[in-house]
Amino acid sequence: MDDSGTAERRGGTRRARLRAETSAEIKSVALRLMAEGGPDAITLRAIAREMGMTAGAIYGYYATRDDLITTLIRDVYGSLADTVEAARDAVPAQDTAARLLAWAEAFRGWALANPEGFRLVYGDPVPGYQVPEGGAAPEAERRACAGIIGLVAAAWNHTEPLEPHVTWDPSDFDPHLADAAADGLPDLPPAALALGLRLWGRMHGLVSLEVYGHLRTQTRAPDKVYRAEMLALVTSLGLDAPDAAPR
Incomplete structure (x- = not known):
């Protein structure tokens, strides 16, 4: 038979697992409500109603709606950073x-697979949401900025003035x-930061149009449009595009 200490540890593990599962469900429901009704549809009372819980029980997981929004943004942005970094590092x-x-390509793929998350990070502001000091997801934002700037730095010697x-x-x-650039790339000139913003804008622009449905009536091949733009981006840096044929 288990002694009382072992039983207590198992009980604690079970409670922690159930709490983690409920927290994940709360976040999933919040994103679904946003997809169905826009960002102002995310309320703790609405989530509680969807999950068959009392509002008081939800407050045991997130003290305020803003705490939940911050957690969602941090998780979503972190997932995006993980995805693009993994794709880059596989090369x-x-x-x-x-x-x-x-x-x-990983950025576009993630956005299409997670449109609500994309909108939460890059699109629709949640009405009344107060961003915490330092930002909702400063570490993920730093990783995304540093990743783009690192790619610019690698291409810099190939680029004309x-x-x-x-x-x-x-x-x-x-x-x-500037801090993201200085972290490991202190000699990168300000023009490289501008180039990084331009690269990000070219990636983000078409993806945003696609996520929000603005390309739907314009083309049946948004993937080809995006890849053509990315190949043009690569060649604009003086690099040889690895595969110039549209997919």
């Missing part, structure tokens, strides 16, 4: 063009972006 470090394409009619200064950029 040899010396193949900058293929690593950039892998990052871009950029935007000869624009002069960039460190003060043109948010300190968080």
Whole structure:
């Protein structure tokens, strides 16, 4: 027979597992409510009703709706950072063009598989949500910025002088972006930060149009449109596109 200490530990493990499962369900329901009714549909009372719980029970997991929103953003953004980093790192470090394409394709794939998460991070603000000091997901945001800037740095020697009619200064950029660049890349010039923003904009723009349904009536092949844009992005950096044929 189990002694009381072993039984207590098993009980604690079971409670922790059930709590983790309930917390995950709360987040899943919140994203579903957002998909069905927009960001203002996320309320703790609505989630409790969907799960057959009392509002008081929900408050035992998240003290406020904003706590839940912050947790959702942190989890979603972290998942995105994990996905694009894994895709990039599956490609040899010396193949900058293929690593950039892998990052871009993984970004689009994640967004299409997680449209509510994409909208939560990049799109619809949740009415009344107060972002905590330092941001909702500072670590994931830093990883995403550092990843794009790292790809720019790897391509920098292949790139012709950029935007000869624009002069960039460190003060043109948010300190968080500058800090992400300085972490391991202290000699990267301000023009590289501008290039990183432009690369991110080209990746994000078409994905956002697709997630929000704006390409639906324009093309039956949004994947080809996106890949063509990413191949053009690669060649604009003076890199050789690994596969110029549209898929």
